[in-house]
Amino acid sequence: MTPIQECLINKNTKINPVWLMRQAGRYLPEFREIRKLNPDFIKLCLNHNLSEEITLQPIKRFGFDAAIIFSDILMLPFGIGQTVQFKKNFGPSLGILELDKLQKVTNNDFSENLLPVYKLLSNLKNNKDLENRDLIGFVGAPWTLLVYMINKVSPKKGLSKEFFKDKILINETLDLLDKFIKIHIENQIKAGATIIQIFDSWAGLIQNDFDKFLYNPTLSIVNYVKSLGVPVICFPRGISDYVKFTKIVKPSMINIDYNVDPKNLIKFLDIPVQGGLDPKILLSNRENLKKQINSYLEVFRDHPYVFNLGHGILPETEIDMVYELVETVRNYK
Ligand code: CP3
Numbered sequence: 001m002t003p004i005q006e007c008l009i010n011k012n013t014k015i016n017p018v019w020l021m022r023q024a025g026r027y028l029p030e031f032r033e034i035r036k037l038n039p040d041f042i043k044l045c046l047n048h049n050l051s052e053e054i055t056l057q058p059i060k061r062f063g064f065d066a067a068i069i070f071s072d073i074l075m076l077p078f079g080i081g082q083t084v085q086f087k088k089n090f091g092p093s094l095g096i097l098e099l100d101k102l103q104k105v106t107n108n109d110f111s112e113n114l115l116p117v118y119k120l121l122s123n124l125k126n127n128k129d130l131e132n133r134d135l136i137g138f139v140g141a142p143w144t145l146l147v148y149m150i151n152k153v154s155p156k157k158g159l160s161k162e163f164f165k166d167k168i169l170i171n172e173t174l175d176l177l178d179k180f181i182k183i184h185i186e187n188q189i190k191a192g193a194t195i196i197q198i199f200d201s202w203a204g205l206i207q208n209d210f211d212k213f214l215y216n217p218t219l220s221i222v223n224y225v226k227s228l229g230v231p232v233i234c235f236p237r238g239i240s241d242y243v244k245f246t247k248i249v250k251p252s253m254i255n256i257d258y259n260v261d262p263k264n265l266i267k268f269l270d271i272p273v274q275g276g277l278d279p280k281i282l283l284s285n286r287e288n289l290k291k292q293i294n295s296y297l298e299v300f301r302d303h304p305y306v307f308n309l310g311h312g313i314l315p316e317t318e319i320d321m322v323y324e325l326v327e328t329v330r331n332y333k
Contacts, residue, residue, distance in 0.1 A: 094149060118191040254272075
């Protein structure tokens with residue numbers, strides 16, 4: 001059994017597996033080198049030789065306990081036929097949402113469009129570097145994908161009233177997402193994903209209708225992953241009530257963000273926890289980093305815990321600080 005499955009299934013509190021969200025990314029010089037030669041991000045995600053290499057980069061360097069596939073949550077709208085571009089120093093930018101066109105896309109068309117993602121997984125399935133490690137597949141949560149598909153760009157300044165105006169558009173897009181998120185998950189599991197993580201990066205923007213936008217759609221996806229016999233990790237970033245979320249949605253593990261007080265949380269929580277550390281701590285100094293890591297590990301001494309961050313690792317992170325992080329987690333007694 002892998003260290004993370006040991007935590008998830010056997011509720012082992014003696015080990016602290018470690019991996020980092022966005023571990024395959026811009027803080028790595030070897031990633032930046034590939035990226036420089038591949039200015040089209042979507043094309044890079046669809047190049048299974050390069051995406052395989054990028055997925056393995058952080059494993060080779062740091063020996064993390066899991067590899068997360070190099071892909072993006074926005075590959076899903078791309079797969080259904082909405083244009084997705086990544087602009088330098090701007091982030092993602094999506095094309096118009098032509099719902100009637102997207103509703104005609106079949107399971108086969110979609111799976112064909114994302115074939116290189118599944119090929120990446122099947123190629124890595126028996127890779128020696130991943131022995132006794134998990135291979136994490138992922139999706140965006142329905143809410144976060146809805147936000148990108150309708151808002152077209154990152155909602156860094158929040159969502160306007162305009163966003164919620166067209167109820168039919170919202171409802172039909174949510175139905176479409178439920179369908180294709182499940183297809184994408186099934187394809188990833190069939191190709192070799194051993195865990196699925198659901199990224200709900202903009203969950204913190206939900207202010208009303210929590211059942212409609214957060215609980216019901218996430219529960220539907222979580223139950224689907226469980227029905228396929230694979231553990232599922234939820235990351236509803238920025239929500240105010242993680243306890244209520246886990247009671248309703250019941251993921252196999254919950255990834256917390258850095259605004260959660262872990263001490264208070266575990267009084268009310270009976271499922272394994274992942275993450276929490278503010279990625280900005282990696283920009284401070286070694287001493288502070290060690291201190292903060294140890295305080296998380298101390299809180300979770302008697303609770304199954306996978307070490308990770310409270311959001312993705314920042315591009316400006318120094319490599320040496322990541323070595324320090326891994327060493328500190330591994331040396332904790
Ligand atoms: O975690 C990993 O290492 C695996 C790969 C991965 C990427 N994106 C690669 C990527 C994963 C799991 C994601 C998830 C993702 N993508 C999320 C959820 C997690 C989170 O950070 O909140 C979201 C919201 C996206 C959408 C997205 N993709 C944005 C907003 C951006 C641009 C800004 C940014 O944070 O970089 C991307 C681009 C992206 N996805 C990059 C990488 C390595 C950077 C591409 C580059 O410019 O080189």
